[in-house]
Amino acid sequence: MNTEMFFEKLILVVVLFSVSLLIAMYSTYLERKVAAWLQDRVGPDRAGPFGILQPMADGAKMFFKEDFIPVNSDKWLFILAPGIAMFTALITGSVIPWGHNIVAFGRDISLQVADINIGILFILGFVSIGVYGIMIGGWASNNKYSLFAAIRASSQMISYELAMGIAVITVVLMSGSLSLRDIVDAQHGMSWFVFKQPLAFLIFFVCALAECNRAPFDLAECESELIGGYHTEYGSMKLGFFLFAEYINIFISAAVIAALFLGGYNFPGMDAFTGNTLALLGIGAFFAKIFLVIFIFMWIRWTLPRFRYDQLMHLGWKKLIPIALINLLITAIVIAFSEGWFN
Amino acid sequence: MESLTNRSKMVSNKKMTFLEKLYLPAIFGGMLITIKHLFRKSNTIKYPEEQRVFAPVYRGQHVLKRDEQGRENCTACGLCAVACPAEAITMIAAEREKGEEHLYREEKYAEKYEINMLRCIFCGLCEEACPKEAIFLTDRIVPSNLQRGEFIYGKDKLVEDVNDRVDISLRQLTGKRKEK
Numbered sequence: 001m002n003t004e005m006f007f008e009k010l011i012l013v014v015v016l017f018s019v020s021l022l023i024a025m026y027s028t029y030l031e032r033k034v035a036a037w038l039q040d041r042v043g044p045d046r047a048g049p050f051g052i053l054q055p056m057a058d059g060a061k062m063f064f065k066e067d068f069i070p071v072n073s074d075k076w077l078f079i080l081a082p083g084i085a086m087f088t089a090l091i092t093g094s095v096i097p098w099g100h101n102i103v104a105f106g107r108d109i110s111l112q113v114a115d116i117n118i119g120i121l122f123i124l125g126f127v128s129i130g131v132y133g134i135m136i137g138g139w140a141s142n143n144k145y146s147l148f149a150a151i152r153a154s155s156q157m158i159s160y161e162l163a164m165g166i167a168v169i170t171v172v173l174m175s176g177s178l179s180l181r182d183i184v185d186a187q188h189g190m191s192w193f194v195f196k197q198p199l200a201f202l203i204f205f206v207c208a209l210a211e212c213n214r215a216p217f218d219l220a221e222c223e224s225e226l227i228g229g230y231h232t233e234y235g236s237m238k239l240g241f242f243l244f245a246e247y248i249n250i251f252i253s254a255a256v257i258a259a260l261f262l263g264g265y266n267f268p269g270m271d272a273f274t275g276n277t278l279a280l281l282g283i284g285a286f287f288a289k290i291f292l293v294i295f296i297f298m299w300i301r302w303t304l305p306r307f308r309y310d311q312l313m314h315l316g317w318k319k320l321i322p323i324a325l326i327n328l329l330i331t332a333i334v335i336a337f338s339e340g341w342f343n
Numbered sequence: 344m345e346s347l348t349n350r351s352k353m354v355s356n357k358k359m360t361f362l363e364k365l366y367l368p369a370i371f372g373g374m375l376i377t378i379k380h381l382f383r384k385s386n387t388i389k390y391p392e393e394q395r396v397f398a399p400v401y402r403g404q405h406v407l408k409r410d411e412q413g414r415e416n417c418t419a420c421g422l423c424a425v426a427c428p429a430e431a432i433t434m435i436a437a438e439r440e441k442g443e444e445h446l447y448r449e450e451k452y453a454e455k456y457e458i459n460m461l462r463c464i465f466c467g468l469c470e471e472a473c474p475k476e477a478i479f480l481t482d483r484i485v486p487s488n489l490q491r492g493e494f495i496y497g498k499d500k501l502v503e504d505v506n507d508r509v510d511i512s513l514r515q516l517t518g519k520r521k522e523k
Binding site: 036037038039040041042045202299300302303304 | 373386
């Protein structure tokens, strides 16, 4: 790999990292604002005009608190857990195609850090490792409540990964490839997969909500259920990492939903543009879809009550997996028909 | 058994219909209700730019009043301190000297009069107990502070200024006091 390629990828990684952090930061602000608007309130509006500097204030508050490690906890695991959560949250962003290729500085720059041919499998794999962050955090805290919460959270996450994977297989059948770039390219113009596979979209959406530990599946971390959940014993920046990793997960899940089902960077009428204009408009369309999905995540959070643990497990195993399997079967039969297998 | 109001509903233990078991129609209905609130005006009063309107009987910060000649009404009789349920009022009495007739109404006055605003519960019993119409609760809000010690208000903060009287006519007209 020559130095030019190295620098190109390095700059892309830095830009992606900063954009992820920035969007996650303002997701926290937007969450409070959207929550307030849906509850006839105003939300934070004191720190800066319209409260824009509120995430800075929150970050500064996190920095200034005392960073302690409980005496009887497993010290290295305690420090490792938020790191794992943050790492898995950030690295999944590297295989998402953010737009068409840009032509700049005499080079054809691809807006995807790593165009591996098993893209979506990579993302599913790292989401599974993300469960470790929560499990280790709960175990290392040396706290009964944290352990309980961590066990519940990890069982919830692995249950919903199955239905998510089956929904993804459906999409892969339709596009013929695991690479995210190919999946997005198969949804040119307005032929998005959400119109062809509404059931898979719904299943994937619900499972993404469960993977992000987000209401109505937030049993693991809600205050009223288990004190503080798996991050009870964490303070200062470690807690900041856990909370932040959750918002980065939300951003990346929204990006994956937009890429798999809502057509990624494709938009109706895109054949009229070429080159850099097409790329920029595509990026704009992608981010508009991502923000729409994030808004719907927040909308659902402030509408629905929480699932009880047994209701959650019942939904994941006894309802979503059979529905996803039947959907997969029907899709496979229809595709086989259309490719002439039964003639 | 008779119910007290006509708002009670009988609880039904029917099994869920197929549409109810789907959860989805109920979820979408709920989301529709929530999104309507996005477009409504909020009920928030943005303090300190906007302030809410207080009732005439609102009990806020105390004031020790003076009479028309500018003499302090309070005679340090201690009835307010005895009436206070939170024991927030303390005072030290003193005798009026020869040249101080224009300062105090009677021969006994309060040399030191302190109300601990952190203990005070703003119940107004001191105002009801006072026989000299000396202490009243106004509609001013006690401002916040960073130190506990600064919440003990002495005479400098409680006695009204001679030139800048606090208007308590609304409090005097409500309840038992008659206009003289």
